[in-house]
Amino acid sequence: MALFVKQETYFVWQMTSYFDCAATAPIIPDARAALLRFTDLEYGNAGSRTHEFGTQAKRAVQAARAQVATLAGARADEVIFTSGATEANNLAILGLRAHGEATGKRHIVTTAIEHKAVLEPVQALVGAGFEATIIAPDSHGRISDDAVLAALRPDTLLVSVMHANNETGALQPITTIAAGLAGSGAFFHVDAAQSFGKLSAPLADPNIHLISVSGHKLYAPKGIGALIVRRKETKIPIAPLIYGGGQERGLRPGTLPVAIIAAFGAACAAASRDVNKRAARCLEIRQHLLDALLPLGAVINGSLEDGLASTLNLSFPGLDSEAVMLVLKDLVALSNGSACTSASYEPSHVLLAMGLPGDRIDGALRFSWCHMTEEPDWVDVAARISSLR
Structure with missing residues (x-):
């Protein structure tokens, strides 16, 4: 019964x-197939260098890194895998704390419509002595690029503006903000969890320094995402939030979850195509x-x-x-x-x-x-x- x-x-x-x-x-089926393949058949650790299982796992991770990068006009070595956009947001914002303290740049500009995964790390920095300017939207949920740029100060460390709002779908003017920030010395972070793989052209702007993305919004499994960290002339001084292992350029240590990374890569490849x-x-x-x-x-x-x-x-x-x-x-x-x-x-x-x-x-x-x-x-x-x- x-x-x-x-x-x-x-x-x-x-x-x-x-x-x-x-x-x-x-x-999607492509992501499911990759997930099952690297769970059941090719289950090696990407850090194992002494056998073919590890070699195949490393190749799968490298391929996925390139597939993710393509959707943001980035290079494969600019992709840092995380557990999702929430972790990526935290790494982008809190990871700049030490640099801000060392340089005296303790001002952050963000918006009132950001996801809590941005607003709460910003508030954590405020609690540590930073200042934040929070830009309000208009009645349609749109942020004014002029308002964002007018809030800049000589001590502005970071500007964080989402691409598409998760509650209303409203798109924000990240392209004009990126252009206005060029040469300002402030880093520009975009939470692209909702738009990644759907609206790629704005994210390819080289003046966007940091991009947070999520796999499960793009038809991959939950538990995988990435922070894209542009490798510009001046290195973006992100510090890790956790330590031990040195994976992901030392920014996100721990054994790589090959199966869901491969599935995320497959989902990105399908997004590029379709x-x-x-x-x-x-x-x-x-x-x-x-x-x-x-x-x-x-x-x-x-x-x-x-x-x-x-x-x-x-x-x-x-x-x-x-x-x-x-x-x-x-x-x-x-x-x-x-x-x-x-x-x-x-x-x-x-x-x-x-x-x-x-x-x-x-x-x-x-x-x-x-x-x-x-x-x-x-x-x-x-x-x-x-x-x-």
């Missing part, structure tokens, strides 16, 4: 359309969603013109987001904010920073999808939401 219940539950779960790809995305086709499919899904939900009075929190093709944040006036998610529970899997703070009932810091009214924030829902997303019956979705009024 228990087995039957599990099968039935699994069937219902599989019938639900998954619209929470900004939290984590499904793994980026245009994927974008077209995501835009098609977005149009179907808009056609179904805008007639219900849905309000967009963000911008269609300056946002990812695969993320929309919507509010339904008069409706609470929890009520909408409940009525759609067996039809659409979605969220009302970042997965990293989903256990908290505090209002979204992103939407608060945008200056949205409380009822609009309370009703906000994040729909995020990918090229593999199976669409729901949008007529049914609209009917269920309408039933709440």
Whole structure:
């Protein structure tokens, strides 16, 4: 009887359309094949130099490093593998602490809409005597490049601005910020967890010194990501946060997880190949969603013109987001904010920073999808939401 219940539950779960790809995305076949190959068959340690198992593992890591680098116009030796974008953000920000203290450059510029994996390391530095200027967005969730550049000071150590916001999908003007920072002496860090492999051209800008990326947002397994550290004329003085082993240019010691690194590389290779086709499919899904939900009075929190093709944040006036998610529970899997703070009932810091009214924030829902997303019956979705009024 228990087995039957599990099968039935699994069937219902599989019938639900998954619209929470900004939290984590499904793994693609190419990545799954690489994961299984280097888990079951070629399971050597990339640091073992005395046998073929280690040699094959090292080759897989080198290939993946090049595949990741390609998506940011970087060199393979500029890719430092991490456990994900959160670790990469911490390494980029906290790793500059010693340099800032040694040079007297203790000022950081960032934005109010950053992921907590940026805001909390910045606050840790503030607690250690640094200063931070936090730039607020406009009502569409966009940061002004002029405001960022106007905040620069002679003692500015780092500017950290995300590429695409994880809650609204709003794209930030990282290209113009990078151009404005050239020659300033400040390092520029971009959290590209949501955009990596989807919008590569802006990330190839050589004036972006540090880029954080995540595997599980790009259809690879969880637990792998990277910090891209440009090897410019002046070495970027990142110091490690942990010690022991010397792997990853000494910045991230520990045995390399070859299987998930290889899977991440395969996912990056597929993204290079299929980026245009994927974008077209995501835009098609977005149009179907808009056609179904805008007639219900849905309000967009963000911008269609300056946002990812695969993320929309919507509010339904008069409706609470929890009520909408409940009525759609067996039809659409979605969220009302970042997965990293989903256990908290505090209002979204992103939407608060945008200056949205409380009822609009309370009703906000994040729909995020990918090229593999199976669409729901949008007529049914609209009917269920309408039933709440």
